[in-house]
Amino acid sequence: MSRSVPQDPPAPDNDGLPEEAGGLRKIIHVDMDAFFASVEQRDNPHLRGKPVAVGGSSGRGVVAAASYEARRFGVRSAMPSVTAKRLCPDLVFVKSRFDAYREASRQIRAVFEHHTPLVEPLSLDEAYLDVTEDRLGIGSATRIAELIRQEIPAKTRLTASAGVSYNKFLAKLASDQNKPDGLCVIRPGEGADFVATLPIRRFHGVGPKAEEKMKRLGIETGADLAARDIAFLRTHFGSFADYLFRAARGIDLRPVRPHRIRKSVGGERTFSQDIGGAGALRDTLEDIIDIVWERIERAEARGRTVTLKLKYNDFSIITRAKSIPQRPHSSKGGEWIEDKARFARLARELLEEALPLPLPIRLMGLTLSNLDRGKADEPPRDEAQLSLL
Structure with a gap:
């Protein structure tokens, strides 16, 4: 397997990542390999x-x-x-x-928390860690990442890739750089140059449709994106422009949030061709049920509300929702959607109630929300990654 590990700097507390100078922190993104x-x-x-x-x-x-x-x-x-x-x-x-995956994830989480209490899980198999002040006083984020990558296989017989940088955006890009079983470090002063070399598709949140649009505008790399001013980006990408402007410069001010509350779990699919027939719509819904339920299981989530989202080919959007009523003080089941059969039944009912559609659709999505707070203390993956295709 490929393995690219930059050399640690001479002093353990001097890996080029300052303690918090200029708002910079020491961030590690760990992503398990084909978990x-x-x-x-x-x-x-x-x-x-x-x-x-x-x-x-x-x-x-x-x-x-x-x-x-x-x-x-x-x-x-x-x-x-x-x-x-x-x-x-x-x-x-x-x-x-999922029982096996959750058990492995718990072992991996324990490795993270051995080094820092600031762990923001994105799913069972990846997380951000803020090691600006680490528990063991090691000081070097690069060294901590390498130790984590040694401890994980020792405890789980699985491998992980890691990215080290001064913000979350760059750390996540770095963890993808040398997969599998690799390590990449992006130090202060290197972020903008690193991003400039990347194809635009590597930017999180840029899917196939956005990539096509960018290429039509002559934007194929991070450098091309950085060359466009904010007015140009807002004209063509609306609210997405501010993220693109910062990302092209390697800027990300989001903190690592160890206790973010998940509000929903879901996903959506944009079609290459519009769909209007009832049979095709039902088949597509089954695909989305499978994928979204896998995400629900991965997040160990349960909720009370299923929402169906449809975007017509004129870009208008409708949503339909069904909820399981809460039963206070009830010890019986039924107040939560916690099995696939029930989730699928509600999703199918929502689609059937919407048929026949007045127009073909270009997008369909499903979401489980109104989550059990006791099981919803892990954040979802970055919102930009929720698109299925």
Whole structure:
């Protein structure tokens, strides 16, 4: 496996990341390598070295995760299983085992918290850590990241990649740079130059549609984006412009938030062609149910409200919601949507009540909200990443 680890600076407290000068902090982003699939390969020796997909293999199944052996064939998460099988005929499908993933995640979280109390989990398999002041007094964020990457395989027999920088945006970009099992450091003064070299698709939140639009405007790299002023970006990208302007310069002022409250879990899909037929709409809904429920399980969330979002081809949007009534002081089940069958039933009811649609749609989404606060103390993935395709 590729491995690129920059050398630590001579002094343990001098890795180029200041204690908080100018608002800069020492941030690590840790991302497990093909987490679900790697757990399956760890626990089943017969799967090691083979292309593995976690998810359903049926006609309506969706890939929840893919091993690196499968990714070489173009298999990706959120891909329909039939497409994945066509790309990789030898692909081995295994059913998800969230109990195993959660147990591994708990072990990994303990490693993080050994070094800092400021841990912001994004999901079971990735998190931000603020180590500006670390528990062990090591001082070097680079050294802490390397220690974490040694401790995780020692305790879980799984590998992780890490990015180290002075803000969350750059740390996350860095963790993707040398995957799998890699480490990348972006020091103060290097952020803008690092971002300038990246294809625009590497910017979190820039999906295929936004990428196409940017290319039509002559924006293909971070440098191209940085060359546009804020007025130009607001004209073409509206409220997204401020994020793009800062990102192109490597600026991100968000703190690591260890106790953010999740408000919802969901996802949406934008279609390459508009969909209007009832049969196609129902089939699409089943795909979205599969993918969103995987996210719900990954987040260990349960809620009371399911919302269906539809965007018509004239760009108008409607939402429809159904809620499970709360039963105060009830010890019986039923007050939470905590199984896939119930979530799917409510989603299907919402679609059926909306049919027939007055116009074809270009986007469909599902969300579970009104969450149990006791199970919702982990933040969702960055909002920009919620699009399925």
